Amino acid sequence: xxxxxxxxxxxxxxxxxxxxxxxxxxxxxxxxxxxxxxxxxxxxxxxxxxxxxxxxxxxxxxxxxxxxxxxxxxxxxxxxxxxxxxxxxxxxxxxxxxxxxxxxxxxxxxxxxxxxxxxxxxxxxxxxxxxxxxxxxxxxxxxxxxxxxxxxxxxxxxxxxxxxxxxxxxxxxxxxxxxxxxxxxxxxxxxxxxxxxxxxxxxxxxxxxxxxxxxxxxxxxxxxxxxxxxxxxxxxxxxxxxxxxxxxxxxxxxxxxxxxxxxxxxxxxxxxxxxxxxxxxxxxxxxxxxxxxxxxxxxxxxxxxxxxxxxxxxxxxxxxxxxxxxxxxxxxxxxxxxxxxxxxxxxxxxxxxxxxxxxxxxxxxxxxxxxxxxxxxxxxxxxxxxxxxxxxxxxxxxxxxxxxxxxxxxxxxxxxxxxxxxxxxxxxxxxxxxxxxxxxxxxxxxxxxxxxxxxxxxxxxxxxxxxxxxxxxxxx
Amino acid sequence: xxxxxxxxxxxxxxxxxxxxxxxxxxxxxxxxxxxxxxxxxxxxxxxxxxxxxxxxxxxxxxxxxxxxxxxxxxxxxxxxxxxxxxxxxxxxxxxxxxxxxxxxxxxxxxxxxxxxxxxxxxxxxxxxxxxxxxxxxxxxxxxxxxxxxxxxxxxxxxxxxxxxxxxxxxxxxxxxxxxxxxxxxxxxxxxxxxxxxxxxxxxxxxxxxxxxxxxxxxxxxxxxxxxxxxxxxxxxxxxxxxxxxxxxxxxxxxxxxxxxxxxxxxxxxxxxxxxxxxxxxxxxxxxxxxxxxxxxxxxxxxxxxxxxxxxxxxxxxxxxxxxxxxxxxxxxxxxxxxxxxxxxxxxxxxxxxxxxxxxxxxxxxxxxxxxxxxxxxxxxxxxxxxxxxxxxxxxxxxxxxxxxxxxxxxxxxxxxxxxxxxxxxxxxxxxxxxxxxxxxxxxxxxxxxxxxxxxxxxxxxxxxxxxxxxxxxxxx
Numbered sequence: 001x002x003x004x005x006x007x008x009x010x011x012x013x014x015x016x017x018x019x020x021x022x023x024x025x026x027x028x029x030x031x032x033x034x035x036x037x038x039x040x041x042x043x044x045x046x047x048x049x050x051x052x053x054x055x056x057x058x059x060x061x062x063x064x065x066x067x068x069x070x071x072x073x074x075x076x077x078x079x080x081x082x083x084x085x086x087x088x089x090x091x092x093x094x095x096x097x098x099x100x101x102x103x104x105x106x107x108x109x110x111x112x113x114x115x116x117x118x119x120x121x122x123x124x125x126x127x128x129x130x131x132x133x134x135x136x137x138x139x140x141x142x143x144x145x146x147x148x149x150x151x152x153x154x155x156x157x158x159x160x161x162x163x164x165x166x167x168x169x170x171x172x173x174x175x176x177x178x179x180x181x182x183x184x185x186x187x188x189x190x191x192x193x194x195x196x197x198x199x200x201x202x203x204x205x206x207x208x209x210x211x212x213x214x215x216x217x218x219x220x221x222x223x224x225x226x227x228x229x230x231x232x233x234x235x236x237x238x239x240x241x242x243x244x245x246x247x248x249x250x251x252x253x254x255x256x257x258x259x260x261x262x263x264x265x266x267x268x269x270x271x272x273x274x275x276x277x278x279x280x281x282x283x284x285x286x287x288x289x290x291x292x293x294x295x296x297x298x299x300x301x302x303x304x305x306x307x308x309x310x311x312x313x314x315x316x317x318x319x320x321x322x323x324x325x326x327x328x329x330x331x332x333x334x335x336x337x338x339x340x341x342x343x344x345x346x347x348x349x350x351x352x353x354x355x356x357x358x359x360x361x362x363x364x365x366x367x368x369x370x371x372x373x374x375x376x377x378x379x380x381x382x383x384x385x386x387x388x389x390x391x392x393x394x395x396x397x398x399x400x401x402x403x404x405x406x407x408x409x410x411x412x413x414x415x416x417x418x419x420x421x422x423x424x425x426x427x428x429x430x431x432x433x434x435x436x437x438x439x440x441x442x443x444x445x446x447x448x449x450x451x452x453x454x455x456x457x458x459x460x461x462x463x464x465x466x467x468x469x470x471x472x473x474x475x476x
Numbered sequence: 477x478x479x480x481x482x483x484x485x486x487x488x489x490x491x492x493x494x495x496x497x498x499x500x501x502x503x504x505x506x507x508x509x510x511x512x513x514x515x516x517x518x519x520x521x522x523x524x525x526x527x528x529x530x531x532x533x534x535x536x537x538x539x540x541x542x543x544x545x546x547x548x549x550x551x552x553x554x555x556x557x558x559x560x561x562x563x564x565x566x567x568x569x570x571x572x573x574x575x576x577x578x579x580x581x582x583x584x585x586x587x588x589x590x591x592x593x594x595x596x597x598x599x600x601x602x603x604x605x606x607x608x609x610x611x612x613x614x615x616x617x618x619x620x621x622x623x624x625x626x627x628x629x630x631x632x633x634x635x636x637x638x639x640x641x642x643x644x645x646x647x648x649x650x651x652x653x654x655x656x657x658x659x660x661x662x663x664x665x666x667x668x669x670x671x672x673x674x675x676x677x678x679x680x681x682x683x684x685x686x687x688x689x690x691x692x693x694x695x696x697x698x699x700x701x702x703x704x705x706x707x708x709x710x711x712x713x714x715x716x717x718x719x720x721x722x723x724x725x726x727x728x729x730x731x732x733x734x735x736x737x738x739x740x741x742x743x744x745x746x747x748x749x750x751x752x753x754x755x756x757x758x759x760x761x762x763x764x765x766x767x768x769x770x771x772x773x774x775x776x777x778x779x780x781x782x783x784x785x786x787x788x789x790x791x792x793x794x795x796x797x798x799x800x801x802x803x804x805x806x807x808x809x810x811x812x813x814x815x816x817x818x819x820x821x822x823x824x825x826x827x828x829x830x831x832x833x834x835x836x837x838x839x840x841x842x843x844x845x846x847x848x849x850x851x852x853x854x855x856x857x858x859x860x861x862x863x864x865x866x867x868x869x870x871x872x873x874x875x876x877x878x879x880x881x882x883x884x885x886x887x888x889x890x891x892x893x894x895x896x897x898x899x900x901x902x903x904x905x906x907x908x909x910x911x912x913x914x915x916x917x918x919x920x921x922x923x924x925x926x927x928x929x930x931x932x933x934x935x936x937x938x939x940x941x942x943x944x945x946x947x948x949x950x951x952x
Contacts, residue, residue, distance in 0.1 A: 110721045111834040157668050166668060168677075169645065182925040189833045191864040192633050192642060193903035194681055195918055196910060196948055197930045201644075201677035205670055222728040245586045249609075252698040252771045253729050295728045297774050357665045358587045388667040427669040434672060442671055449658040453937060454673045460936035461929060472672055 007091040007469065010048040010070045018050065018064050018094070026051055034075060034095050035086065039351075042086035042436060047073075047093045053100045055175055055183050055214040062212065062466075063181030065094055071469050072096050074208035076150025077121065079142035081353070082435025084154065084207045084471045096212060098149045105215070107132045112220040113172065113189045118149025118213050125218070134220035137164035137256075141340055149213045155205035157431030159257045159336075162387035163293075164221060166431070168204045173217040176203055179210065179462035189217045202457070207433055208468040210461050224256070224293025228300025229329040232308065233284035233319040238362040240288050240386055243316045247290065247307055254303070257291040258387035259336055265383050268342035268396075269335065276338055277331055279321060288386070289336050291329075339383055340392075348394045349378065349406040350413040355390040356426035364424055368393065371416050375409055390430045393417060418445065434472045443474070483567035483945065486524040486546045494526065494540050494570070502527055510551060510571050511562065515827075518562035518912060523549075523569045529576045531651055531659050531690040538688065538942075539657030541570055547945050548572050550684035552626025553597065555618035557829070558911025560630065560683045560947045572688060574625050581691070583608045588696040589648065589665045594625025594689050601694070610696035613640035613732075617816055625689045631681035633907030635733045635812075638863035639769075640697060642907070644680045649693040652679055655686065655938035665693045678933070683909055684944040686937050700732070700769025704776025705805040708784065708796040709760035714838040715792040716764050716862055722792070723766060723783055730779070733767040734863035735812055741857050744818035744872075745811065752814055753807055755797055764862065765812050767805075815859055816868075824870045825854065825882040826889040831866040832902035840900055844869065847892050851885055866906045869893060894921065910948045919950070 008014070019027040028049050035044030052058045065072045071093040075085050087093045098119035105115040109132040116125055122143040129136035138151065140158030150156075152174070156167045164170065173188035186200060203211050234240045240260055247255050266283040269276045280287070290307075294300050304322045311317040323329040343351075356364050365382060372378055377398045384391040395413050397406055406413075418428045422445045429438045442451070458465075458473055469475035484490070495503040504525050511520030528534045541548045547569040551561050563569045574595035581591040585608040592601055598619040605612040614627065616634030626632075628650070632643045640646065649664035662676060679687050710716045716736055723731050742759040745752045756763070766783075770776050780798045787793040799805040819827075832840050841858060848854055853874045860867040871889050873882055882889075894904045898921045905914045918927070934941075934949055945951035 108835065110717060112724075113833075155670050155674075157670075161668060165645075168674070169641075178925050178929060180928075182928065184925040184929070185923050186926060188901065188903070190831045190901075190903050190906070192637060192831045192861070192866045192906040194631050194633075194907060194909045195903050195905045195914075195922060196681075196926065197686075197933060198631075198644070198674075198677045198681050199926050199929055201674045205672075205674050210673075222724050224728060241586060248588075248698050250772055252700060254771055295730055295771065295774065296726055297779075298771065303773075355666045355668045357589075359584065385668070390668045425664065425666075427664070427666050427671050429671045430666070430668040431670060433670045438671075446671060447661050449654050449660040450662060450672065450675050452656075452658070453654060453660070453675055456936040457673060457933055460932040 005069060007071050007466065008069045009092040010094045011092065014068055014070055015048045018048065018061065021060050021064055022052065022057055026057065030095050033078060034097070037083055037086050038079060039081055042083040042088040044086045044088065045092060047095055049095045049097060051097045051100045055177060058096065058177045058212055058214050059181050059183050061094060061096055062177050062179065065466050066179070066181055066464060069464055069466060070094055071466050073468050074098065074149070074153065074212045076118070076147035077142065077145040079146045080150065080154060080435060081432045082437040084433055084435035084468070087470060088436065090469055090475060098147060101214060104128045109134050109220065111189060114218045114220055115187065115215065116148050116218060117215045118147065120148050122146050122148060122151060129220050133223060135223045136218060137221055138167055138170055141337055148216055152204050152213055152216055153206065153208050154433040157385065157388065157390060159259065159385060161385060162258055163253060163256045168201055170219045171200065171204060171216050172219055174200050174203055174213055175215040177212045177214060179467045187215055187217050207435065207471050209458060209472050210467060225296040226298065226300045227291065227293045228304050229289070229291045229323040229332050230304040230308065231279050231321045231332050232288045232290065232311070232317045234286050234288050234317055235315070236286060236362065237365050239316040240286060241358060241361065243288060243311050244387055246311055250307055251292055251294065251303060254292045254294045255290065255387070256293045257289065259289040260383060260386035261287045261289065261336065261339065262382045264379060264381040265339040265342070268346050268381060269338060272342045272345040273338055276335060279332060279335060284319065289332055343381060343394055346396050347403040348396050349403045350395045350410050352393040352414070352417045353430050353432045354393055354417065354421045354426055354428055355388065355430035356421060356424045358389045360424040360426065361386065361389060364420060368417060368420055371420060372413065375412050375416060376406065436470055439472065439474055481545060483547050483942065484545050485568040486570045487568065490544055490546055491524045494524065494537065497536050497540055498528065498533055502533065506571050509554060510573070513559055513562050514555060515557055518559040518564040520562050520564065521568060523571055525571045525573060527573045527576045531653060534572065534653045534688055534690050535657050535659050537570065537572055538653050538655065541942050542655070542657055542940060545940055545942060546570055547942050549944050550574065550625070550629065550688045552594070552623035553618065553621040555622045556626065556630060556911060557908045558913040560909055560911035560944070563946060564912070566945055566951060574623060577690065580604045585610050585696065587665060590694045590696055591663065591691065592624050592694060593691045594623065596624050598622050598624060598627060605696050609699060611699045612694060612696055614643055614646055617813055624692055628680050628689055628692055629682065629684050630909040633861065633864065633866060635735065635861060637861060638734055639729060639732045644677055646695045647676065647680060647692050648695055650676050650679055650689055651691040653688045653690060655943045663691055663693050683911065683947050685934060685948050686943060701772040702774065702776045703767065703769045704780050705765070705767045705799040705808050706780040706784065706796055707755050707808050708764045708766065708787070709794045710762050710764050710792060711794060712762060712838065713841050716762060717834060717837065719764060719787050719792045720863055722787055726783055727768055727770065727779060730768045730770045731766065731863070732769045733765065735765040736859060736862035737763045737765065737812065737815065738858045740855060741815040741818070741859050744822050744857060745814060748818045748821035749814055752811060755808060755811060760795065765808055819857060819870055822872050823879040824872050825879045826871045826886050828869040828890070828893045829906050829908045830869055830893065830897045830902055830904055831864065831906035832897060832900045834865045836900040836902065837862065837865060840896060844893060844896055847896060848889060851888050851892060852882065912946055915948065915950055
């Protein structure tokens with residue numbers, strides 16, 4: 001960064017100057033919601049809220065901030081879990097909300113392309129695709145609130161990554177405002193385009209530190225002709241991996257989701273959300289929720305029953321239920337989707353969004369429990385997207401104790417889990433991003449050559465360091 | 477670039493100094509093959525050939541070049557079509573051949589990962605995957621010679637991009653030597669990893685200008701249970717697009733390739749490769765070669781016959797042949813794959829590797845012919861990967877004339893085709909890359925904000941400008 005001059009607060013004078021450069025009604029004070037985030041670790045301290053209506057207005061905001069050296073924090077749905085949307089320290093920022101830019105500009109089912117502005121809500125994009133008889137497969141718990149600009153900026157994952165890839169894999173082109181206030185008109189809908197460096201994928205996952213995404217060209221997929229869901233009890237995570245390989249051999253790309261759940265999750269549901277209808281009378285230690293979407297001519301329930309029979313025969317699966325109706329499918333998914341909510345109600349001491357190579361999952365699970373037991377007495381809820389090697393490994397107090405009792409152990413817990421992940425060749429920021437939470441982890445575990453390249457790129461594209469300072473990379 | 481000091485030649489003194497830093501036998505003079513490229517537009521003038529055996533040796537070479545300000549031109553299989561592998565001007569380079577580093581380090585069918593060194597030949601990678609009952613789907617005409625490092629550096633496309641994506645989509649992680657000589661150990665095999673900027677996708681497609689790829693973790697796919705191929709006569713490109721949409725509605729991801737061929741290609745085959753067995757007694761103006769790979773329980777030939785019946789009923793398809801044997805499938809593909817060879821024997825005045833949005837293909841084809849007719853009397857062979865919007869639109873002399881007769885018109889032809897592509901929102905460098913051939917096109921058609929970002933990134937990561945100078949971006 002051009003660090004000699006510090007950044008300036010977005011104060012009342014700046015707000016007035018900014019308002020004068022924009023149409024009426026764009027500039028205001030932040031609402032309380034803009035200063036909070038879901039896990040309550042960061043707290044904004046004010047600043048100026050700007051809600052532009054066009055990419056040109058976004059560019060004007062970024063130029064004004066550049067001239068005054070005021071930080072810009074892009075704001076989507078506010079659902080991020082790592083503090084990327086809250087500047088808790090440093091100069092007071094402009095909070096640049098994209099919520100006014102929520103148009104879905106175009107849906108082209110023949111080309112399998114949908115063009116959305118950054119503020120479009122994921123569920124609305126899914127609906128628009130469905131109405132054109134297509135699928136936009138990105139799907140995650142916060143889809144009713146999360147906006148596509150933020151989902152791309154954080155390269156969001158979710159439950160269908162196994163089959164369709166993460167947010168990055170679903171984006172063909174971007175329109176974005178660069179830190180110098182220029183608009184990059186990169187809203188291409190091309191499947192092949194090798195005209196120079198991959199600026200699209202650089203902005204995706206940069207969490208607003210290299211520019212502001214204002215619109216995206218997204219990839220649609222055909223909707224599977226038939227879908228089916230099964231809940232299977234597996235012997236252990238090793239058996240779950242063998243089951244995945246078997247399922248792939250039988251159904252190839254047909255597997256849309258492959259979710260692992262530990263018994264602890266069902267216990268938390270009973271404890272905190274007892275109205276949830278539970279599928280197992282007596283939950284097994286490990287369950288797999290598998291969803292398939294198959295082409296015409298194949299019967300999903302029959303395919304799942306065939307898989308169950310073979311896996312049972314091979315000793316991988318001890319019990320199983322193939323959903324017999326849409327209602328039962330929805331019930332299975334409700335269980336999976338309510339686990340994070342039950343977790344929140346229990347109150348985790350430390351949550352870990354990690355990934356390891358698939359083959360290392362059994363070793364990770366085997367070693368993490370005993371390692372944590374050396375720190376204290378905890379309950380662990382391990383669940384997540386097994387097919388992606390992505391587990392949410394969340395650590396909770398023993399019954400009768402609270403997270404406050406373990407506050408002093410949080411760093412030790414995190415270090416214990418992350419050290420193990422790193423030793424196994426994994427990632428300590430699998431699908432939620434780095435934000436502000438994991439900046440120290442990146443410094444500790446990141447590859448030095450990659451970190452040096454990241455810092456050089458940041459300094460080159462944002463020499464004043466105004467774009468979301470403190471996220472991903474430490475602000476000077 | 478730090479342009480005040482020019483780059484230095486890789487002369488005999490530098491060769492001796494470099495040899496002293498490496499194990500014996502690494503440094504030599506380039507072979508003639510290292511100074512030529514397939515289309516004969518660039519000619520190398522010498523320099524030093526280095527053939528390192530490890531990433532550490534590559535790093536040593538790059539450091540030595542950095543200290544002496546000698547350019548480095550990475551060299552894979554030498555099959556590139558845009559001159560990226562040949563420095564025809566400027567200081568004499570070190571030609572850094574990866575051909576010694578051709579090991580396939582690991583194949584893990586359960587994880588669907590293959591780790592290959594940069595010099596591994598694509599066909600060898602395909603074979604290693606097949607032997608593990610998996611598919612590495614990247615496939616293109618030069619697969620017997622092209623090396624994975626170069627294929628990734630150019631983000632190669634080919635015939636299966638429609639289903640599996642381009643080279644970028646098939647790469648999980650990279651090991652690379654950065655321009656400062658540091659090794660980035662990014663050979664992750666993770667499906668989800670959001671630890672900072674996407675350096676992988678930045679190096680992929682950068683054509684060796686931001687670092688040297690030394691190894692890659694690649695994604696394997698399940699092998700389809702059954703494959704089928706059909707050759708269909710379509711009314712026009714518009715009908716071909718409708719056929720593609722219909723095929724997707726019926727078979728979803730099952731479609732692996734969807735290739736368009738104009739009658740001209742069959743004519744060139746008759747003229748120059750008459751031993752090729754032609755499927756059509758009287759070729760229609762437009763043919764589509766469609767390949768499907770389906771899951772267990774589905775019969776590919778039956779599925780293709782069902783598609784043919786529906787498309788015929790709808791008036792999209794006038795005639796068709798569904799391959800009835802592996803031999804007939806191979807015959808259909810031989811036709812498609814020999815068209816580029818026939819083109820070379822005819823001798824194109826100008827070849828264009830372009831893409832446009834799918835829906836713009838009919839308009840492109842409709843307008844390009846008359847526009848070219850305004851320049852002169854030409855034969856056009858239009859063929860390519862219709863499903864990706866990627867056409868090879870190649871312009872040939874009329875019968876009895878030679879490319880030399882039209883040399884003076886080449887720029888006008890190229891400008892005519894590329895202007896139209898650009899006006900339709902397309903790309904003038906779809907799958908072959910920019911290399912040295914298309915640097916002026918990038919300057920003419922590229923987005924200014926993106927170009928500025930590219931130049932800033934290049935200057936930040938390679939401040940001396942030693943990495944493949946003159947490729948992608950103009951050297952200072």
